[in-house]
Structures are given as C-alpha cells and as structure tokens.
Amino acid sequence: MSGSEVTAGPRPDRALVVPLILALLALAGALGWLAVRDAGDHVLGNLGGTVTTVCAAAACYRVSRLAAAVRPVRGFWMLWSASAAVLVLSTLAAMVRGARGDTGMPLYEAIPTLASLNLAMIAFRNVPLTPRTRLDWARLLLDGTAVTVAGMVFFGYVVLNSIPDGTSLVTRSAAGVVGIGCLLALVIFGKAAISPEGRVDPIALGILAVCPLAGLVAVVLFLGGTETGMLLLSVVGYPLVGLGICAAAYRQGNALDGPPARRPAWTFADPLQFLAIAVTAVLVIMVSARDLDLRGRAVIVGAVLIAAIVVVRQLLSLSGIRRQQAELERLALNDNLTGLPNRTGFIIALTERVEAGHIATVLLLDIDDFKMINDTIGPAAADQLLDQVAQRLQQSIGRCESVARLGGDEFAVLLPIDDAAGAETAAARFQATIGRPVTAGDQQFLLNASVGIAISAPGETADEVLRNADIAMYAAKESGKASWVRFEPRMRHDMTEYARVASELHDAILGGQLRLLYQPVYDLVTGRMHGCEALVQWQHPVRGFVPPIDFIPVAERSGLIVPLGAWVLRESCEQLTRWRAEHGADTIEAVNVNVAVRQLKDPGFVDTVAAVLSDTGLRPRNLILEVTESSVVDGPQVAETLGLLHEMGVRLALDDFGTGQSSLSLLRAFPVDVLKLDKSFVDGIADGTDRGRLAVAAAVAQLVEFLQLKSVAEGIESRAQLERLRDLGYRYGQGYFMAKPLPAAECGALMAAEPMAAVTHG
Missing domain, CATH: 3.20.20.450 (EAL domain)
Structure with a gap:
C-alpha cells in the first residue's frame, strides 16, 4: 500500500450488532403484546424487558473486553454490564409482580432497580467531569444534594399523602427512593455526556443519559395512581432502557477503531435534560394536582421547579466552562501561526493511537537551510512561507492522516499505516508538496525538506516514536538533505554514542x-x-x-x-x-x-x-x-x-x-x-x-x-x-x-x- 492510500473504515463489530437487533425485536414484541394483550398474561408482556436487559449486559461486557479500549473505558463498560445484569432481576421481578397482580413497584422489584442505578452511577467515576479544584468538587456535591433534597421533598410528600389506600407504605417508599435515584442519575448521566473530557464516546454517553427518564416517569405515574400508565411503562420501559444501553455499547465499540471524536460543543443529551425535567413536571402536575389541596400543589410544583433550576444551572455552568476549556484547549494544542496542532496536540493524538494499540507512522519534516532564508528575508516574510507550507501540507493529507507544526520549520505527519513502502511513498509525496515554489513578498523560493520516518512498534510510547523520527530526520540531514531516512534501531545506538x-x-x-x-x-x-x-x-x-x-x-x-x-x-x-x-x-x-x-x-x-x-x-x-x-x-x-x-x-x-x-x-x-x-x-x-x-x-x-x-x-x-x-x-x-x-x-x-x-x- 502506498503512502497516499488509506484502508477503508472499520466494519461494525458483529458481536455488538446481534444484541442490538435482538433488543429491537424484543421491543417490537412488547409493543405487539400491548396491541393484542390478554389482561392476565403479564409474564409474557414483561418478557421483552428481560431479553433486552440480557442483551444490554452482553453488549457492555463485549465492549469492556475489546483490546482497543483503554483501561478507564473498559472499567466503565464493565460496570454498566453489571448494572444491566442486575436490571435483569428487576425485569424478572416485574414478571412476578404481573403474575401475582401486585400494584405499583414492590420492594422485590425496587431493590434490584436501585442496585442497578447505583452501579451505573459508580461507572461514571471513569468519566472525568469538568470540575477539578476542591471548590468545584464542593459545588458539585452541593448541586447533587440539592437535587436529592428536592426529590425527597416531592416524593416524600406524595408517598405520605397522595397514594390511594391499599398500597403499602413500604411499596410507596421504595418507589419514592427509586424516583429519587432516577432523578439523581439523570443529572449525573447528562453531566457526563456534555463533559469536554474523558475517553468514553460522547454520543454513547448521550444515549445512556436518556435511560433514567423511563424509570422516573414510571415512578411518577405509579405514585399518581395511573395503573394503565404503569402497565405501559412496565412492559415498554425496561425494553427501552435495555435497547438504549445496547445502542450506546454499539456506538462505543465501533468508535474505538476510528480517530478519537472531539467532544461536541453541544450534544443532543443537553436538550434531553431540559425535556426530561419538563416532562416530569408536566406529568406530576397533571396527575397529582387533581387530588391535592392548594398547599400540596404548591409543594409539588416547587419541588419540580427546584430540581429543574438545579439541572439548568448545571447545564449552563458546564456550557460556560466547556466554552472556556475549548478555547484554552485550542490555544494550548494549536499553533498560533498556522492553526495546525502544535507539538503538544500532536503528542496527544499519537499517544491515543499508540495506547489504543493502533498502527501509526510518524513523518518528521524539517525544511533545509530555513535559518538562512529567515536571515535573508526577515522573520515576517519567513512566517508567510511557513504558513503557506502548513496550508499545503494540510491540503495534502489523506483520510485519517493528520499534520502538525512542532515548532520553527519542523512539521510532523501522523499516518495510519505500518508498512515501510507506504511510509516512504508518503515521505516522497510530502517532500514534493514542500518542494513546489512558494512566494513571500516579491520573492519566490524553492524549499527542500529532510524527512525522518518512524513506524511505531509494540510497546513503544509516543515519545519514543517521535524521538525515533527525530533521529531519522537528523540522519537524513547528514546524508545530504532533501532526502528521507527510515529509522532503524542501530540509529538509537549511534545517537547514544554521539x-x-x-x-x-x-x-x-x-x-x-x-x-x-x-x-x-x-x-x-x-x-x-x-x-x-x-x-x-x-x-x-x-x-x-x-x-x-x-x-x-x-x-x-x-x-x-x-x-x-x-x-x-x-x-x-x-x-x-x-x-x-x-x-x-x-x-x-x-x-x-x-x-x-x-x-x-x-x-x-x-x-x-x-x-x-x-x-x-x-x-x-x-x-x-x-x-x-x-x-x-x-x-x-x-x-x-x-x-x-x-x-x-x-x-x-x-x-x-x-x-x-x-x-x-x-x-x-x-x-x-x-x-x-x-x-x-x-x-x-x-x-x-x-x-x-x-x-x-x-x-x-x-x-x-x-x-x-x-x-x-x-x-x-x-x-x-x-x-x-x-x-x-x-x-x-x-x-x-x-x-x-x-x-x-x-x-x-x-x-x-x-x-x-x-x-x-x-
């Protein structure tokens, strides 16, 4: 393969396609059962939830075992696999509830649901959030406490005052605790989804952020006494959650083979946070207001508003911090003159490829005798030449290739190949790009470049690969300039001897x-x-x-x-x-x-x-x-x-x-x-x-x-x-x-x- 050729993108992992398809079929079956259901056949109606959550556990476990995943990503998806596995117990409990004719969310269903939520929230310890200082962490803790207290006020009042007779206090309390957990999970998941940091795919996080919404709506409808709504979410809610987890795992698994995705300026999970709060507020007010006095209505509306304000505050705060961090990241990782990634940005990209086990080749290009040109025409005109060279290199890179300016007249290209012939062809291609005439002021120049080639080897760090390319580039300079040299291990010995x-x-x-x-x-x-x-x-x-x-x-x-x-x-x-x-x-x-x-x-x-x-x-x-x-x-x-x-x-x-x-x-x-x-x-x-x-x-x-x-x-x-x-x-x-x-x-x-x-x- 030549240096200008790039292999096609990765195919979807079949081990992740199968759970996704099964979850879709299970959801379709649940919807079909609702259309022709037998009022007494609740076991069959809840079977879809069991199938989808089993598929979700398998899909998350598959992602956690992928070799391309770094350790934090593997840990994140392993905990989500455990969370989905525990949620299977909740779906089995729902079958028992349906067969026994129990109403609401009994304790034997609420306990595994809470355990599943806790495991999912613990998983997010592998997803760095924006706050880093002690003050930021204290603010985050206070925000979470505010959400929890608001949920307790709302659910506590409803549990004690608004549930019809015949439903035990334990069942009501369990449902209220689950509701609080769903509300807190909704905030944590959404906050992680819009975080500008972390290695977990942001789209996968956005999908996961929707999952607590189904449980939250189910609890609200149960506490409002709507049996039909509870039945609907019992039969469809679990399959929706399982399908969402399968989709997130599928997205993460197939994002590992490509270049790391940039954190989006505003993911689709952000408006879902507002939608979740809005839907919750509307449902609570519509369902509960009919049977409560004015004071009770005020407590409910106030509690919902508190939760909504806290969530909005989180999203706005994160949005502002994200914009500031994006600008700081741009300044820290990009070259001011050319707009290309700088040395730090290039090393980060190379490190991500090397640590993920992907193939990588580095070309280090140094313009020959540029110091003499700089002394002749002056720094301003020399910067014009460098900017022209940078734009040409940027326009010459192929798919999945990237170029950076490391400093001065030194550029680097990252190639997704590992064969010597392809690397050498690419080196010749970029030499020809630099060799075309460039103009600064009223003068025209013919530039040449010496190129060092380093192909990453198993076990090498990004710094070692870049250092190897640097050694090869100096060897190209010493061989007469305007040439390329591929790194060989003996060169490191020569450098040590030097x-x-x-x-x-x-x-x-x-x-x-x-x-x-x-x-x-x-x-x-x-x-x-x-x-x-x-x-x-x-x-x-x-x-x-x-x-x-x-x-x-x-x-x-x-x-x-x-x-x-x-x-x-x-x-x-x-x-x-x-x-x-x-x-x-x-x-x-x-x-x-x-x-x-x-x-x-x-x-x-x-x-x-x-x-x-x-x-x-x-x-x-x-x-x-x-x-x-x-x-x-x-x-x-x-x-x-x-x-x-x-x-x-x-x-x-x-x-x-x-x-x-x-x-x-x-x-x-x-x-x-x-x-x-x-x-x-x-x-x-x-x-x-x-x-x-x-x-x-x-x-x-x-x-x-x-x-x-x-x-x-x-x-x-x-x-x-x-x-x-x-x-x-x-x-x-x-x-x-x-x-x-x-x-x-x-x-x-x-x-x-x-x-x-x-x-x-x-």
Whole structure:
C-alpha cells in the first residue's frame, strides 16, 4: 500500500450488532403484546424487558473486553454490564409482580432497580467531569444534594399523602427512593455526556443519559395512581432502557477503531435534560394536582421547579466552562501561526493511537537551510512561507492522516499505516508538496525538506516514536538533505554514542586532553617552509587517540565547536609567539586556523579574535582563518563577521575550493585572500590522463593569478603531482609528500632547516 492510500473504515463489530437487533425485536414484541394483550398474561408482556436487559449486559461486557479500549473505558463498560445484569432481576421481578397482580413497584422489584442505578452511577467515576479544584468538587456535591433534597421533598410528600389506600407504605417508599435515584442519575448521566473530557464516546454517553427518564416517569405515574400508565411503562420501559444501553455499547465499540471524536460543543443529551425535567413536571402536575389541596400543589410544583433550576444551572455552568476549556484547549494544542496542532496536540493524538494499540507512522519534516532564508528575508516574510507550507501540507493529507507544526520549520505527519513502502511513498509525496515554489513578498523560493520516518512498534510510547523520527530526520540531514531516512534501531545506538562522545569532548576541552599538530605549507619554488595549518588532536585517557573525523562532527552538531575553536585559536597564536621567540627571522609569518560556521555565527567571535591577537602580541596579518564554501554562504551574519575580520587585517582562506556549487560567485561576494585547491583535484593529475581535474586545477591557477590571490594546493602525495602543480602556476602546497602533521617542536625545527631538496629538485 502506498503512502497516499488509506484502508477503508472499520466494519461494525458483529458481536455488538446481534444484541442490538435482538433488543429491537424484543421491543417490537412488547409493543405487539400491548396491541393484542390478554389482561392476565403479564409474564409474557414483561418478557421483552428481560431479553433486552440480557442483551444490554452482553453488549457492555463485549465492549469492556475489546483490546482497543483503554483501561478507564473498559472499567466503565464493565460496570454498566453489571448494572444491566442486575436490571435483569428487576425485569424478572416485574414478571412476578404481573403474575401475582401486585400494584405499583414492590420492594422485590425496587431493590434490584436501585442496585442497578447505583452501579451505573459508580461507572461514571471513569468519566472525568469538568470540575477539578476542591471548590468545584464542593459545588458539585452541593448541586447533587440539592437535587436529592428536592426529590425527597416531592416524593416524600406524595408517598405520605397522595397514594390511594391499599398500597403499602413500604411499596410507596421504595418507589419514592427509586424516583429519587432516577432523578439523581439523570443529572449525573447528562453531566457526563456534555463533559469536554474523558475517553468514553460522547454520543454513547448521550444515549445512556436518556435511560433514567423511563424509570422516573414510571415512578411518577405509579405514585399518581395511573395503573394503565404503569402497565405501559412496565412492559415498554425496561425494553427501552435495555435497547438504549445496547445502542450506546454499539456506538462505543465501533468508535474505538476510528480517530478519537472531539467532544461536541453541544450534544443532543443537553436538550434531553431540559425535556426530561419538563416532562416530569408536566406529568406530576397533571396527575397529582387533581387530588391535592392548594398547599400540596404548591409543594409539588416547587419541588419540580427546584430540581429543574438545579439541572439548568448545571447545564449552563458546564456550557460556560466547556466554552472556556475549548478555547484554552485550542490555544494550548494549536499553533498560533498556522492553526495546525502544535507539538503538544500532536503528542496527544499519537499517544491515543499508540495506547489504543493502533498502527501509526510518524513523518518528521524539517525544511533545509530555513535559518538562512529567515536571515535573508526577515522573520515576517519567513512566517508567510511557513504558513503557506502548513496550508499545503494540510491540503495534502489523506483520510485519517493528520499534520502538525512542532515548532520553527519542523512539521510532523501522523499516518495510519505500518508498512515501510507506504511510509516512504508518503515521505516522497510530502517532500514534493514542500518542494513546489512558494512566494513571500516579491520573492519566490524553492524549499527542500529532510524527512525522518518512524513506524511505531509494540510497546513503544509516543515519545519514543517521535524521538525515533527525530533521529531519522537528523540522519537524513547528514546524508545530504532533501532526502528521507527510515529509522532503524542501530540509529538509537549511534545517537547514544554521539551523546557519550559529546559529554567526553566537553570534559576533554576543560581537562587538557586536546593537542595541536601543525602541517607545514611549503613554497614550491624555494623549497622552504612558508606556513602551517593547525590541526586539533584528542588524546583520550582511556581510548587513546581519537581521530578528528570522530569528534569534529559531534562538536559542530552539539555547539562544542565554539569553545573548541576558541581553544585552537588561542593555542595556535600562542605557539606562533613561542616560535618567533625561538627561531627569530626564520619563523613563518602566519599560522592557519580552521573556523566552523557555528563560530562565525557567534556574536562574540570577532572580539575573541581581537583579544587573542592582543594577548599574544601578534598582528592581524599573522593569522589566516580557513573557512569552507558552505560556511561562507550561510547567511548575512556570517558575511558580516567575515567582513569585520577582513577590515581588522586578518587574512581569509577559502578551503576545499572547487567542491561547492557557487565557488566563482564567492570570490566576488566575499573578501578572500587565499584559495586552497581541494585534494580531489590534485589526485590523478600527475600523468595528465584525468583531463577534467587537470582543467579545473589549471583554471583555478589562472583565476588566482588574475585576482592577485595566493593559491595553495592541498593533498600533494607524490613528486609528479608537485611538479605538475608547479608547472600550472601553483606557488604553495601542502601534503604528505612534503610533511605530515607534526608536533610543535618538530614543525618549528623545519622553519630553520635547509630548503627541502625533494621540492626544488627532481
């Protein structure tokens, strides 16, 4: 499957479809029984309630066992399964009540009903509600108490004063307690349904919030003495509750396979709360007012109004808090510039997928050389470019894919795939999206991106997956940019090794483990030593000699190149001062020191150079700083630093000349004093068969002569190479043929030595 393809959505879980269908059939059977019922056959009429509640218990248990469900969701539905199972006992009690001809809600039916309600309410401990502070929890407790007290006032008055003779006080009291429980459950269920937090599906919660309404209406009708209404709700009420639970379980089970649903701004459970209170109030007033005096009517109406006001207060309070939290969530989880999810939002989405056991692949995209673009066009225009890139990425994502801006010029894409080929295809697709021309102001830019690919593995956390993608992205940068790299476990070892080397290098700089060697630069005409290049060495106390190729890249990447370079600069200048004191007029005029781009970007670098020259008593012309072509083109800050150094009198050498893409233009744009021909052009020119390298070497020699610069050929390893270069016009050279890098004492001795015969003679 390619990165642009996405599998179809999940099919409904058959284990949840069957209970839902059976519950629907049972409800239809109950309605059919009402149409043709035999007045004495109450057992058959109540059979529908038993079937639906058994189905509800099975459906909830199925959801609690799904692997995709997180622990709080499993706990929630396990308690609902227990609640439905206990409700089965209530339906069996209703059959017994019908067979015995008992009226109202006897104690043997009320007790399991109350137990079922309690289990359902306990289940909501797994659904976080909005209040979090102690004050909020105290307010929530007071609100629940107000609802309970209002229900007690209403039901207590009715139980003691309005039930016809012949119904026992125990039966009336049991019905009243059930009514209070239904009212309290209605508030709790509805409050959970509109909560902006929690992992339980909000639509499933909304369906469950309707269930207590049937029990509440049944109790009110019973206490009002309406036997027909009680029969209707006894036969239809239980099936409705069971069907509602089955529907909620079906919704939850099939929502687990998709992306987590956003909490709706206003769920359909909210108006149902108002409807529940309104229906209850109307039924109570209509049924009870006929037989009560004015005072009794006032108590009933007042009690209902109290409950209604409390519920409305809860809904309005939650609505306001929900809006505030939604805005805070938007600010906390989204990027202000692009509107995309930010790092926090992306990690939350990735965590939900990983913890749910779903497949996930992360693409980490970093725009190459964006810092240089930002320095060139300014932050405002650079933000325009980033916003355009963000919108393009947003428009390019497929179904179930998501994109985020992690910060700066770094973006991340979450893919619902786990195959390498598909991830690599997706990486190429997004690279092409970023690679299309973008415009900021009146300038057009072609951007490239390096992409790190990480496919989640079982047991990995979201942080680990994102860190793997980050490691792969850096590997893509190091491989030449504008490319993608898929994470492999060995890369983590490489990163660990990098961290270890960086830590030890930091200690080495402070602990005196670094040494300098000096490679002589010879005059190819006179054979005398003309200068030298300082090369840093690391003598590790345990591992011995560490070659520069193993620690210089680490120093550049970690930023340690700045203190390392400062040490090399000072040590080289101090050594030149010692040579001058020892060898006098035979001493070379200047020492060459390599400078990294991170040093040139350091605001204090020019002052550091000036301080070193002042402390060592050297003049600016005694120092040659070597920079690479890639360093020179790294933005206006580097250009400004080079300009200040040149104005100071420090000479600049362009190292590895000829290997970059814009070498000739650099000679016009930057103050260059010395060109060092890269070793790659010296190799193979001895016999003249490599006409390409020979042509480049000859062209550089002519260019240097025309521009009145100094040319140095690097990497001379044979007499034939030396003679060919000298014939082409190169005056200076360095390489193993003349001398390898030497300790300071040996290098100093060569300054006073006789001209090197191997250089001047055949």
